[in-house]
Amino acid sequence: MSFFMRTARAGDLQTLYEMAKLTGGGFTNLPPDRKSLAAKLERTEQALARQGEGVEDELIVMVLENAQTGQVRGTCQIFSKVGQNWPFYSYRLGVLTQHSRELSRTFRAEMLSLVTDLEGSTEVGGLFLHPRERAEGLGLLLARSRYLYIRNHRARFGERIIAELRGVIDEAGGSPFWDGLAGRFFGMSFQEADEFNAVNGNQFIADLMPKTPIYTAMLTDSARSVIGMPHPNGRAAMRMLETEGFTNPGYVDIFDGGPTMVGQIDALRTIAHASDAVLTAVHEKGGDKMLVTTGRLADFRCTYAFAIEREDGGVSLDRASAQLLGLEPGQTFTMAERA
Template identity: 65%
Template sequence: MTFVIRSANADDLQHLYEMAKRTGGGFTNLPPDRKALIAKLERGAAAFARTDDELGDDLFVFVLENTATGEVRGTCQIFSAVGLKWPFYSYRIGALTQHSEELGRTFRADILNLSTDLEGASEVGGLFLHPGERAGGLGMLIARSRYLFIRNHRARFADRCIAELRGVIDEAGGSPFWDGVAGRFFGMNFQDADEFNAKFGNQFIADLMPKHPVYIAMLSEAAKAVIGVPHPSGRAAMRMLEEEGFAWENYIDIFDGGPTMTVRTDQIRSIREAQDDQVVAIDPALGDHKRGDKRLLATGKLAGFRTTYGWVEQREGGIALDPGGAAVLGIEPGMSVTHVARG
């Protein structure tokens, strides 16, 4: 079977809703709320339709489709620039060092500082893959398709890119970090706050959250233990981000304490290593006869953007593709395709 990443549209609402119900909470970019998902799809449609090639407040939503069955089995998103309409808050882990002459001792206290350092960065997020498809490199296909889209629409994205990883959620659906920090100042539990954030944004946090530093030593052991720790289901995603060049620079999510990864956009590995070539042949011998290399292929602009796996072989004047990959992308000889190594 063959899968393709394509732009999401209104017909994908039910598929997205069904996937959203499987996330298990703390997944604010894919809320199990039809109105919120409709708003995302409408915002995405406006972003794909915008013709001026400039950085804006865009959201691009993509889905992973099984081309044989038409089923949607995954999704991902790109925010062109966060914090343009309201502040984008994170906690930055810092330190305060103080010295006592009388005691002859120096004390170092780790603190959480409310920060808007990451405002204006592009964000890759909203990645979800149906549990039945978590094999065969489909997670990598979804994740890296976003970087190829950014590369081929570079003027629409910032020079810094971030990725927020969901933090630790306990068996009851609560967040030890929320309970230890923000939950002390709000009259709602984590599930209610998470749902509100998914629907309306986190401005209420900015309005009500104390602005002074939080001393980590004063938090509960349960809260301290999950600071900067990804949800178990996000560990593979964290490794993929690190392989692309993302790093954790002590920024964490204000809700669940999960790590926020950062990278300079042009240093993302898939962006640096991708290349454009003209297709000079469609060759049925590729792949099945151990010829060529399996690579990520991308073509098209905006709503016409598509990504899949295909077999590529260098030829004089360009590359040859396997018929399957070419068919999924609608590629014919003479057309150009973006490609990058699978591994």
């Protein structure tokens, strides 16, 4: 395995920009805008330079690098605390039940309510893997490296974690949810709003949208049918989140109607099952394929490695992975099962 995860740096700007152009729109955490991407890298640099503990509003951009070629082929992000500098709005899908004695009927009305329930959560997002690299479990490496980063910097994150999945976008690049709801209040198409949102955030939607609950029966059929549905390309990501321990409690994005998955950090499978070990030897072949990480802040690295538990209580890693991580016998690292 020549691929490894590391924290991003300023020199990754061009590669991130090229990947952003491949996302196909609606990917607000990875906009094809150099200024926005440069700001993300600057925030990452500031977060990695902070030595103190405690939860602050920070962003960590990570990248997947091929050690043999030096090419960056994927990326993901961690927002340590959303909603600190401006409200973090979501729609919460609920049901209002009413009974008419005269008609002897019960009516159940589905409603979207604008809420800030998820303020203060850690958010994982911005996951993108180059189309030519979607094999060998690299998507899992991208996703799960974030959880190991959080585990090994636990004091910098809270208790709850969320992941917003991109909503359904039609073949023309439009959003049925936007057209049926928010688009009626703004004089712009989804594509125009998407570009503005990627650069400036979706606060403009929250500021101008009505704060009263919206009955879904009043929306178009096309808008109603995609509420809480992930983009077809995001279904695998949704399954990965569910396997990790995220649930779908009915929160949806106010922009494209995609689902927001919610979990508890310490209960996530990767974090709960990870353990620290001491490298006592290296070997050439054999062992169980594990997710292995080492280093803090800017020195963080994560890759797949083949591990063998030894009778001395330590662990042996395959030589190539140990070298990739810069590990020497006697040093401590973290590992988690690949599955």
